[in-house]
Amino acid sequence: MKYVIDFSEGSKEQSDLLGGKGANLAEMTKLKLPVPTGFTITTEACLDYLKKKENVSTELNLEIRQHIFSMEKRTQKKLGDAIDPLLVSVRSGSKFSMPGMMDTILNLGLNDETVIGLTEKTGDGRFAFDCYRRLLQMFGDVVCGIDKNRFEEQLDFYKSKKRYLADTDMQAEDWQELVAVYKDIFLEVTHQPFPQNPYEQLSLAVEAVFRSWNNRRAVTYRRLHDISDSLGTAVNIQEMVFGNFGAASGTGVAFTRNPATGEKGIFGEFLLNAQGEDVVAGIRTPQPISELEALMPEVYQEFLELGHLLESHYKDMQDIEFTIENRKLYLLQTRNGKRTAKSAFKVCIQLVEEGIISKKEAIKRINPTMITQLLHPVFEPDELKNAVVFAKGLPASPGAASGNIYFTAEKAKKASEQGEKVILIRQETSPEDIEGMVVSEAIVTSRGGMTSHAAVVARGMGVCCVAGCETVYVNEFLEQATAGDLILHQGDTISVDGTTGTIYLGSIPYVEGDEWQLLETITDWAKEGASIGVKANAETPADIKTALKLGAQGIGLARTEHMFFGEERIVEMRKMILAENKESLLAPLDRLKEFQKNDFRAMFTLLKGKACTIRLLDPPLHEFLPQTEEEIIHLANETKRTTTEIKHRIEELHEQNPMLGHRGCRLAVTTPEIYEMQVAAIIESAIEVAQKEPTLEIVPEIMIPLIGSKEEMTWLRECLEQTIQTIFTKTNQVISYKIGTMLEIPRACLTAEKIAEVSDFFSFGTNDLTQLTYGFSRDDSGKFIKAYQDKKLLKEDPFQHIDEEGVGALMKIAVDKIRGFDPSIKIGVCGEVGGDPQSIRFLKKIGVDYISCSPYRIPAAILTIAQEQ
Numbered sequence: 001m002k003y004v005i006d007f008s009e010g011s012k013e014q015s016d017l018l019g020g021k022g023a024n025l026a027e028m029t030k031l032k033l034p035v036p037t038g039f040t041i042t043t044e045a046c047l048d049y050l051k052k053k054e055n056v057s058t059e060l061n062l063e064i065r066q067h068i069f070s071m072e073k074r075t076q077k078k079l080g081d082a083i084d085p086l087l088v089s090v091r092s093g094s095k096f097s098m099p100g101m102m103d104t105i106l107n108l109g110l111n112d113e114t115v116i117g118l119t120e121k122t123g124d125g126r127f128a129f130d131c132y133r134r135l136l137q138m139f140g141d142v143v144c145g146i147d148k149n150r151f152e153e154q155l156d157f158y159k160s161k162k163r164y165l166a167d168t169d170m171q172a173e174d175w176q177e178l179v180a181v182y183k184d185i186f187l188e189v190t191h192q193p194f195p196q197n198p199y200e201q202l203s204l205a206v207e208a209v210f211r212s213w214n215n216r217r218a219v220t221y222r223r224l225h226d227i228s229d230s231l232g233t234a235v236n237i238q239e240m241v242f243g244n245f246g247a248a249s250g251t252g253v254a255f256t257r258n259p260a261t262g263e264k265g266i267f268g269e270f271l272l273n274a275q276g277e278d279v280v281a282g283i284r285t286p287q288p289i290s291e292l293e294a295l296m297p298e299v300y301q302e303f304l305e306l307g308h309l310l311e312s313h314y315k316d317m318q319d320i321e322f323t324i325e326n327r328k329l330y331l332l333q334t335r336n337g338k339r340t341a342k343s344a345f346k347v348c349i350q351l352v353e354e355g356i357i358s359k360k361e362a363i364k365r366i367n368p369t370m371i372t373q374l375l376h377p378v379f380e381p382d383e384l385k386n387a388v389v390f391a392k393g394l395p396a397s398p399g400a401a402s403g404n405i406y407f408t409a410e411k412a413k414k415a416s417e418q419g420e421k422v423i424l425i426r427q428e429t430s431p432e433d434i435e436g437m438v439v440s441e442a443i444v445t446s447r448g449g450m451t452s453h454a455a456v457v458a459r460g461m462g463v464c465c466v467a468g469c470e471t472v473y474v475n476e477f478l479e480q481a482t483a484g485d486l487i488l489h490q491g492d493t494i495s496v497d498g499t500t501g502t503i504y505l506g507s508i509p510y511v512e513g514d515e516w517q518l519l520e521t522i523t524d525w526a527k528e529g530a531s532i533g534v535k536a537n538a539e540t541p542a543d544i545k546t547a548l549k550l551g552a553q554g555i556g557l558a559r560t561e562h563m564f565f566g567e568e569r570i571v572e573m574r575k576m577i578l579a580e581n582k583e584s585l586l587a588p589l590d591r592l593k594e595f596q597k598n599d600f601r602a603m604f605t606l607l608k609g610k611a612c613t614i615r616l617l618d619p620p621l622h623e624f625l626p627q628t629e630e631e632i633i634h635l636a637n638e639t640k641r642t643t644t645e646i647k648h649r650i651e652e653l654h655e656q657n658p659m660l661g662h663r664g665c666r667l668a669v670t671t672p673e674i675y676e677m678q679v680a681a682i683i684e685s686a687i688e689v690a691q692k693e694p695t696l697e698i699v700p701e702i703m704i705p706l707i708g709s710k711e712e713m714t715w716l717r718e719c720l721e722q723t724i725q726t727i728f729t730k731t732n733q734v735i736s737y738k739i740g741t742m743l744e745i746p747r748a749c750l751t752a753e754k755i756a757e758v759s760d761f762f763s764f765g766t767n768d769l770t771q772l773t774y775g776f777s778r779d780d781s782g783k784f785i786k787a788y789q790d791k792k793l794l795k796e797d798p799f800q801h802i803d804e805e806g807v808g809a810l811m812k813i814a815v816d817k818i819r820g821f822d823p824s825i826k827i828g829v830c831g832e833v834g835g836d837p838q839s840i841r842f843l844k845k846i847g848v849d850y851i852s853c854s855p856y857r858i859p860a861a862i863l864t865i866a867q868e869q
Helices: 012-030 043-052 058-075 114-122 125-142 148-162 172-190 198-212 216-224 276-281 289-295 297-314 341-353 359-365 368-375 409-417 431-437 453-461 516-527 541-549 560-564 567-578 582-607 629-639 643-653 665-670 672-692 710-731 746-750 752-758 766-774 785-790 807-821 837-846 855-867
Strands: 004-006 038-041 088-094 104-108 233-239 250-257 264-272 318-325 328-336 389-392 394-397 400-406 422-426 440-445 464-467 473-475 480-483 486-489 493-497 502-505 533-537 554-559 611-615 700-704 738-743 761-764 826-829 850-853
Touching: 004 012, 004 058, 012 038, 012 043, 012 088, 012 233, 012 297, 012 328, 038 058, 043 198, 043 233, 058 198, 058 233, 088 198, 104 125, 104 198, 114 125, 125 148, 125 172, 125 198, 148 172, 198 233, 250 289, 250 297, 250 341, 264 289, 264 297, 264 318, 289 297, 297 318, 297 328, 341 359, 341 368, 341 516, 359 516, 359 855, 368 516, 368 855, 394 453, 400 409, 400 440, 409 422, 409 431, 422 431, 431 440, 431 453, 440 453, 440 493, 453 464, 464 493, 516 855, 533 541, 533 855, 541 582, 541 855, 554 560, 554 582, 554 850, 560 567, 560 582, 567 582, 567 629, 567 643, 582 611, 582 672, 629 643, 665 672, 665 710, 672 700, 672 710, 700 710, 700 761, 710 738, 710 752, 738 746, 746 752, 746 766, 746 807, 752 761, 752 807, 761 807, 766 807, 807 826, 807 837, 837 855, 850 855
Parallel strands: 400 422, 422 440, 440 464, 533 554, 533 850, 554 611, 611 700, 700 738, 738 761, 761 826, 826 850
Antiparallel strands: 004 038, 038 233, 088 104, 088 233, 250 264, 250 318, 318 328, 389 502, 394 464, 400 493, 473 480, 480 486, 493 502
């Protein structure tokens, strides 16, 4: 097997084998650009080395030597030659760019003899010994594990002793003295002298780069960016060119467009009389690349031309590393530049407008996670460097916010009314906390997962949230939160990063994401020819407006239970629950109906004829009852009952497993008046809006939750249609409507073709379906899911991504059965996975008609669907 490939033999399509850097060096060589000669040791060689856990093989060393001989012929220099030595760089390069994660060694080939030859050849001892000390430091660090600070401390000490302000003040004899000191450090730590044989240096350096694939920072980076561990890294051996060869030399990095804003034009910086790592290390302040035009106009103009050529060739913004040696420009690397979300959107739009790429290609280049960064606030990156982390949890809802912490919804609301920016921190939230949640800049919980109440509500509101901070002990009685030795009290300030799941102490400045126009352009392109519709999970006017602005085609899930948690409404809801007979039940239901009608009128008016699917009451009734003594007393006064009677009713409604208990359609079977009231409110409000705006065709979609059999659906449908027909008769008005159900019980999936006989549409409720298929409580799974993932018992959290083998198989069975009965029946998905790009790919495969998700996940869903076309 051939493990070494010359730059002249490869191409940009071979990134799997040559790594991104090697493939692009080969491509630039093929384009006859000024690239120093060299070759690439393939990723296969790396994987072979790591698998065998031994030294570089004799066969590989032989291949390397043969390619070194070829380099010597091309350069007329020789590795290890005392008169005109060939020096090389050894650089890592995986398929995907991992900046700074792996290792590099420069000036390899220098030793006590060749440094003299380099001095005589160049006539510059300062330059030659500067290169040698750099090799000693990099080789010591990368190959032998010597702390690089040992070398830096000696350099700082020497400069201080000599009263030098910068490295450029050092003279030849200074670097010569420091080389001797560095060699002593090498001997002291390794008990071996620095290897003088250049081929030994090269072999050890190649091994070190191979090993760097598994260093801690590289492994962590791959995990964060979802890069496979099985790719390996290539090693690029390249003739050295020297940016530290005096005032007419330099090194730098530049982008063909601004990576922060996307503005067209060269953006970058350079250093004179420096090597590449000097720019990265930040020891010296680089100059803007625009200043190169005055210093070396010919070089600057050549760089502009080459940048334009490379961008045109790769059809994307390029990140180019370059070196200037005695006014001659060399390109050391090009790659598609990393960029902010704003820049990514802007560059894609520009490239389409310039005719360089198609709309389809532009859509493919936008990662759905970029939308989050585009719209949600983000902390200032420079400020984060010094921020103190309090705790980490699950990144439940993206964004960034700072505020003062409060432990109850009531106190959060009160503080907000007084002008404070507040963050609600709880063990876990419940619907009772909604008034505190809506005024909070961010929400933090110590329990719960990505589909917990806090997470779902926060995403719907576009509020950042970190859930499941298991290391934080929240004491709501003492009003304090503890993480290790750190204790926070009510009123203390924290900063919450909902995108990363990190909580910081104190306030951190952030910038708002407001690039609506960029987003609208891309999503409009993405909607063209989309095979799956995208709707929103929303019920408040604010959420509906946001959803429509973000591209929703309608509402796929309006949760009516969220409409009962206002101060006036919750009292009427509790009166209804406490009712002892039909007569005492009807009065609070009538008042609730008026609240519901106001809500539905607002929804239908805003939607202007777009789809609106309204789910009837789903949660168990005990969730609406008071929890504190103060609330119980207040309810007793409102209902003219004793606190004992209230507590007795609460105990009656207590269930051992409420998620499997008296909820959803089961409430309507025992108390049909609840659903009858809701359906009356829906139909009456639809009629009223249609009368005011006769050009609109309003077709309410009424969705019954938790259906498990055809018999349940038949009975409830007949009951609700009697109510609807009564309204039609009373108002002398008839409108179209649909009655459908959620598929969230495994039995319903397995008998879907029977339920389809009496259902106008279906929507998968994947949260409950996952819960009932796995037997995992979605509110408690955060306590053990991570352990399952760490032990590789679960690849992913099934509440975040559809479990295709289990839950997904049930969904496919249901879709096939429904399509077999009637292909025209609409099938949607309204669980949180409806907004998950990975899950959307599966949903498209099984043939659903639409997905519905939180408003702020809509653009990512639209984009993912387009990318899968």
